[in-house]
Amino acid sequence: MDVKTLCLGVLTTQDLTGYDIKRTCEEVFRHFFVAGFGSIYPALAELQRDGLVTATSVEQKKRPDKKVYRITDAGRAALEAELVATPPRHKVRSEFLALMYFAHLMPPERVDAVLAEMIESFENKLVDDLAVFDGPAAPLELTPGQRFALGYGRTVLTAALAYCKRHRPQLARRLRGEGADEADAAADLPREAANDAGPRPATLAGE
Amino acid sequence: MDVKTLCLGVLTTQDLTGYDIKRTCEEVFRHFFVAGFGSIYPALAELQRDGLVTATSVEQKKRPDKKVYRITDAGRAALEAELVATPPRHKVRSEFLALMYFAHLMPPERVDAVLAEMIESFENKLVDDLAVFDGPAAPLELTPGQRFALGYGRTVLTAALAYCKRHRPQLARRLRGEGADEADAAADLPREAANDAGPRPATLAGE
DNA sequence: TATAGCATGTAATCGGTTACATGATTCA
DNA sequence: TGAATCATGTAACCGATTACATGCTATA
Numbered sequence: 264m265d266v267k268t269l270c271l272g273v274l275t276t277q278d279l280t281g282y283d284i285k286r287t288c289e290e291v292f293r294h295f296f297v298a299g300f301g302s303i304y305p306a307l308a309e310l311q312r313d314g315l316v317t318a319t320s321v322e323q324k325k326r327p328d329k330k331v332y333r334i335t336d337a338g339r340a341a342l343e344a345e346l347v348a349t350p351p352r353h354k355v356r357s358e359f360l361a362l363m364y365f366a367h368l369m370p371p372e373r374v375d376a377v378l379a380e381m382i383e384s385f386e387n388k389l390v391d392d393l394a395v396f397d398g399p400a401a402p403l404e405l406t407p408g409q410r411f412a413l414g415y416g417r418t419v420l421t422a423a424l425a426y427c428k429r430h431r432p433q434l435a436r437r438l439r440g441e442g443a444d445e446a447d448a449a450a451d452l453p454r455e456a457a458n459d460a461g462p463r464p465a466t467l468a469g470e
Numbered sequence: 471m472d473v474k475t476l477c478l479g480v481l482t483t484q485d486l487t488g489y490d491i492k493r494t495c496e497e498v499f500r501h502f503f504v505a506g507f508g509s510i511y512p513a514l515a516e517l518q519r520d521g522l523v524t525a526t527s528v529e530q531k532k533r534p535d536k537k538v539y540r541i542t543d544a545g546r547a548a549l550e551a552e553l554v555a556t557p558p559r560h561k562v563r564s565e566f567l568a569l570m571y572f573a574h575l576m577p578p579e580r581v582d583a584v585l586a587e588m589i590e591s592f593e594n595k596l597v598d599d600l601a602v603f604d605g606p607a608a609p610l611e612l613t614p615g616q617r618f619a620l621g622y623g624r625t626v627l628t629a630a631l632a633y634c635k636r637h638r639p640q641l642a643r644r645l646r647g648e649g650a651d652e653a654d655a656a657a658d659l660p661r662e663a664a665n666d667a668g669p670r671p672a673t674l675a676g677e
Numbered sequence: 678t679a680t681a682g683c684a685t686g687t688a689a690t691c692g693g694t695t696a697c698a699t700g701a702t703t704c705a
Numbered sequence: 706t707g708a709a710t711c712a713t714g715t716a717a718c719c720g721a722t723t724a725c726a727t728g729c730t731a732t733a
Contacts, residue, residue, distance in 0.1 A: 264565045264568055264569075265719095265720070265721095266720085266721085268568075269568065272568070272571070272572050272575075275572075275575065280683095280684075280685090281684080281685070281686090282682095282683065282684055282685080291571075292568070292571070294562060294564075294567065295562050295563065295564035295566075295567035295568060295571075296562075296563060296564070296567075296568060297561060297563070297721090298721090299721080299722070299723090300684095300685080300686080301686095301687090301721070301722060301723070301724090302720075302721055302722080304685065304686055304687090305686085305687090305720095308686090323683090323684090325729065325730065326683065326684070326728095326729070326730080327683085327684055327685070327727090327728075327729080328684085328685090329683085329684060329685080330684090330685080342572075342575065343575055343576070346569060346572055346575055346576050346580075347576060347577070347580055349565050349568075349569060350565065351565055351566035351569055351584045351587055351588055352563075352564070352565045352566065353562075353564040353565070353566045353567070353588065353591075354504060354562070354563045354564065355501060355502050355560075355561070355562050355563075356502065356503060356504075356559075356560075356561045356562075356563070357501075357502035357503070357559070357560040357561065358471045358556050358557065358558055358559045358560070359502075359558035359559065359560045360501065360502035360503075360560070360619045360622060360623070361471055361475075361476065361479070361499070361502060361503060361556075361619075362471075362553060362556060362558055363615050363618050363619045363622070364479070364498075364499070364502075364615055364616055364618075364619040365479050365482075365549075365553055365615060366613065366614065366615025366616075366618065367613040367614070367615055368479075368482065368549065368550055368553055369550070369553050369554060370554070373553075373554055374615070377558045380558055381558055381560070384560075406573065406574040407573065407574070407640075407641050407644035407645055408570050408571055408572060408573025408574055408581070408641070408645070409571055409573075411570050411571075411573065411637055411641050412567045412568075412570045412571040414633070414637065415567060415570070415630065415633055415634075416567070418629055418630070418633045419626055419629055419630055419633070421629075422625055422626055422628075422629035423622065423625070423626055426621070426622055426625045426626070427622075430618055430621065433614075434614050434615070434618050437614035438614055438615070472691095472692070472693095473692085473693085487711095487712075487713090488712080488713070488714090489710095489711065489712055489713080504693095505693090506693080506694070506695090507712095507713080507714080508693070508694060508695070508696090508714090508715090509692075509693055509694080511713065511714055511715090512693095512714085512715090515714090530711090530712090532701065532702065533700095533701070533702080533711065533712070534699090534700075534701080534711085534712055534713075535712085535713090536711085536712060536713085537712090537713080
């Protein structure tokens with residue numbers, strides 16, 4: 264699945280410009296896909312060339328024309344074919360975790376600063392999420408699938424944030440060479456919980 | 471941060487062949503980095519060319535020679551410089567979530583099959599994780615940073631798995647067009663919990 | 678005055694994936 | 706017999722990021 268497929272997908276709901284698609288990506292696909300202008304504009308051009316979308320130039324006062332794209336029947340068919348054929352991969356590329364993994368090779372202050380930065384960024388993302396759900400421009404009707412995907416992002420983000428906050432202090436202490444105390448022992452690798460189903464004791468690969 | 475940096479990082483602990491590094495990646499970096507032979511071998515060649523690692527050919531009975539790489543002082547310096555300079559990004563690329571987001575454009579059976587596949591893959595990954603921690607080849611001494619990174623992966627995986635399992639049934643029901651019942655309402659977008667700190671009511675960006 | 682938002686695009690580069698090429702050993 | 710493990714590498718391709726290029730408006 265590439266940026267072209269993503270563009271077709273967002274165009275199933277509304278006609279949009281490349282600029283709009285970029286904004287949509289930032290707002291709703293943020294948890295699982297990144298796409299910049301450099302990939303969106305060429306993708307749209309290619310889709311148009313292949314007859315999967317049509318473009319209409321719209322004049323604007325005091326602005327250059329904008330191109331509004333609309334998906335065609337062929338585009339819908341291509342999208343659906345792509346969706347049934349795409350294997351559900353899920354890839355993470357995290358310099359953050361790589362940095363943490365090599366923490367012992369860095370100055371402790373740097374490690375703590377990195378963690379602080381990530382915690383802040385996670386918190387900001389959660390706030391942004393709320394805006395998407397509840398903000399003034401929030402779409403009142405989300406499909407079940409959209410709710411699933413957005414909820415997934417929120418759940419995972421929340422778990423990640425809690426983990427970072429919980430482990431930051433003892434990581435700092437340990438990197439300074441101080442031994443683990445009882446609080447550490449309790450927070451170490453315990454509770455695989457992290458599911459949102461409440462206080463029951465979690466089983467690992469449980470059903 | 472690229473594959474070269476990753477190679478330098480794993481070479482700080484032991485001398486390894488390209489093949490070994492690949493295995494290490496699969497086992498311990500799995501949660502946050504992917505690297506295949508096609509990127510590791512060229513990376514090692516380049517590192518050697520730049521004097522950041524040295525290679526020793528080791529003869530083997532009944533096998534072709536293997537090249538064991540060792541990091542140099544220059545390599546260590548370069549790695550440390552890279553680690554303090556690398557911004558802690560964290561990127562997810564998930565065709566799985568994209569598919570879920572466009573669930574309404576797919577046959578419901580396909581959606582459920584995709585979810586089932588992901589649930590299984592998450593469970594397998596968790597089992598593999600256990601092997602890394604507790605298996606026969608488990609390193610007894612993990613640095614605090616390594617424990618942090620591995621624990622992070624485990625926490626997030628567990629949260630993701632629980633989420634998928636909890637939402638699968640109602641997603642299926644909704645896609646078949648049946649209205650939400652009370653159970654759905656309870657499981658909908660509630661409890662941001664998903665932190666591993668127990669049964670207290672979670673606050674969003676709270677501390 | 679400077680930054681952010683609106684609006685579109687191209688070109689160079691970079692890095693990674695995939696496929697190809699080889700070949701012995703061991704285990705089921 | 707076939708698959709998996711060990712072991713290394715190259716070459717083509719592909720897609721995405723980055724920087725470049727342009728230019729007006731509104732807000733701080």
